[in-house]
Amino acid sequence: MGPLQIKDILQTSPENQSVTVKGWVRTKRESKNAIFIALNDGSTIHNIQAVAEPGQFSAELLSTVTTGSCLKITGQLVESQGSGQAVEVKIDDILVYGTADPESFPLQPKKHSLEFLREIAHLRPRTNTFSAILRIRHALAFAVHQYFNDGGFFYLHTPVITASDAEGAGEMFRVTTLDLNKLPRTEEGAINFKEDFFGREANLTVSGQLEGELGAMALSKIYTFGPTFRAENSNTTRHLAEFWMIEPEMAFFELEDNMNLAEDFVKKVITYALIHCKDDLNFLQNRLAEEDKNKPQNERSIPLLEKLSFVVDNPFERLTYTEAIEILLKSKPHKEKKFQYPVGWGIDLSSEHERYLVEKHFKKPVILTNYPKEIKSFYMKLDEDGKTVRAMDVLFPGIGEIIGGSQREEDYDKLLGRVKEVGIDPENLWWYLETRKFGTAPHSGFGLGFERLVLFVTGMSNIRDVIPFPRYPKSAEF
Numbered sequence: 001m002g003p004l005q006i007k008d009i010l011q012t013s014p015e016n017q018s019v020t021v022k023g024w025v026r027t028k029r030e031s032k033n034a035i036f037i038a039l040n041d042g043s044t045i046h047n048i049q050a051v052a053e054p055g056q057f058s059a060e061l062l063s064t065v066t067t068g069s070c071l072k073i074t075g076q077l078v079e080s081q082g083s084g085q086a087v088e089v090k091i092d093d094i095l096v097y098g099t100a101d102p103e104s105f106p107l108q109p110k111k112h113s114l115e116f117l118r119e120i121a122h123l124r125p126r127t128n129t130f131s132a133i134l135r136i137r138h139a140l141a142f143a144v145h146q147y148f149n150d151g152g153f154f155y156l157h158t159p160v161i162t163a164s165d166a167e168g169a170g171e172m173f174r175v176t177t178l179d180l181n182k183l184p185r186t187e188e189g190a191i192n193f194k195e196d197f198f199g200r201e202a203n204l205t206v207s208g209q210l211e212g213e214l215g216a217m218a219l220s221k222i223y224t225f226g227p228t229f230r231a232e233n234s235n236t237t238r239h240l241a242e243f244w245m246i247e248p249e250m251a252f253f254e255l256e257d258n259m260n261l262a263e264d265f266v267k268k269v270i271t272y273a274l275i276h277c278k279d280d281l282n283f284l285q286n287r288l289a290e291e292d293k294n295k296p297q298n299e300r301s302i303p304l305l306e307k308l309s310f311v312v313d314n315p316f317e318r319l320t321y322t323e324a325i326e327i328l329l330k331s332k333p334h335k336e337k338k339f340q341y342p343v344g345w346g347i348d349l350s351s352e353h354e355r356y357l358v359e360k361h362f363k364k365p366v367i368l369t370n371y372p373k374e375i376k377s378f379y380m381k382l383d384e385d386g387k388t389v390r391a392m393d394v395l396f397p398g399i400g401e402i403i404g405g406s407q408r409e410e411d412y413d414k415l416l417g418r419v420k421e422v423g424i425d426p427e428n429l430w431w432y433l434e435t436r437k438f439g440t441a442p443h444s445g446f447g448l449g450f451e452r453l454v455l456f457v458t459g460m461s462n463i464r465d466v467i468p469f470p471r472y473p474k475s476a477e478f
């Protein structure tokens with residue numbers, strides 16, 4: 001499995017055994033009696049301290065050991081003389097793999113703003129904050145697969161390129177091989193997509209759900225976990241143009257089962273992170289506390305670990321959209337006209353409304369159900385009243401919508417009616433509609449934006465900081 005990583009070496013009991021450590025220099029400190037090098041290889045938030053004697057190495061060599069340079073150090077693992085670490089490496093030899101000129105290396109051992117770090121996304125994984133986020137992101141992804149695998153779900157790979165532009169979840173990115181300078185035209189003068197690669201218009205997927213449903217009608221329980229694209233020009237802290245979505249789809253699940261699954265699922269993956277990412281979460285918690293120091297007492301956030309444990313330990317509040325509107329109409333910000341957007345039955349809740357319910361009124365995650373059909377997708381099952389649909393959105397503090405899901409319409413005629421009502425050509429969805437003709441079944445599913453989950457667990461405030469290389473309007477540099 002290759003050389004020992006710093007994470008493992010830090011756990012080893014020091015018996016003057018010889019060790020090799022490889023990693024990037026975080027800091028170098030020289031005192032009268034010793035030279036201290038803090039080395040990190042990304043396997044853990046913790047650095048290993050390597051110590052040399054003054055005069056042991058030439059000034060020329062030491063001048064290349066600077067923040068950001070990459071080293072191989074061999075030496076002996078000994079009990080640390082100083083406080084702060086149990087073990088350290090008494091250096092015998094240093095090999096410099098790669099230098100990092102301090103004049104031009106942008107990551108110096110001081111606090112950099114997150115905005116600045118976004119501009120150097122090729123280097124930011126080498127900071128404590130981003131390496132912690134990336135390790136937590138990994139752990140959450142692993143927990144997602146583990147949760148579904150243990151629950152009898154099958155991982156279904158739905159296509160990234162799709163010709164069904166009918167889902168209506170968001171603006172799409174076009175996929176084409178046509179020469180944009182010489183577009184083929186039909187006799188009527190329209191672009192002739194028959195000559196395009198797929199012989200039709202194609203786009204990047206906005207959701208794997210429709211194909212996911214096809215899988216559920218055969219394997220009963222499936223989930224997708226893949227990249228998803230939305231060309232919405234929303235420059236918010238909660239939207240990316242490319243993000244990862246997790247979409248379970250289950251035959252024989254009704255809305256209630258769907259809600260139970262969604263709640264249990266988020267709680268279990270957060271619990272996984274609480275158990276397996278303690279050091280990184282602690283680091284991020286301290287980082288947030290540090291930021292909060294400058295804020296007035298009433299604006300300080302609750303400590304990260306406390307917030308996560310609270311979500312895991314308490315049942316989510318469940319209520320209908322109609323009940324939520326009643327609460328909003330009676331709310332102080334509504335009465336004092338503090339909401340930017342008006343409140344009334346039929347509105348698409350904006351994030352200020354969602355956050356009022358979650359953060360001010362209930363002070364815990366909320367699942368809203370039975371939304372008006374007009375503001376939800378065509379595939380959601382109609383309620384008996386014909387006005388609302390069996391939708392469920394899970395709303396989280398600081399985030400707003402983290403999950404959107406529903407029980408799906410399984411009745412062929414009703415679904416076809418809705419397809420036509422919203423102006424989709426049924427021809428485009430013939431294969432989707434056929435599942436309702438051949439052995440239809442009640443079924444449900446939901447979509448969780450993976451980055452919104454990572455945002456919540458890490459306590460970060462901008463979604464661009466929880467994906468390694470974010471894509472958003474005017475930005476695809478790295």
Ligand code: ATP
Nearest residue numbers: 169230238239240243401402403404447448449452
């Ligand atoms: P929102 O109203 O927040 O824009 P949505 O209702 O358009 O979200 P859905 O189509 O329901 O989103 O997608 C399911 C989930 O995918 C959302 O609950 C959210 O977690 C996530 N999601 C949606 N759009 C984005 C995006 N642009 N970037 C990151 N995550 C997203």
Ligand code: MN
Nearest residue numbers: 393401403404
């Ligand atoms: Mn939604």
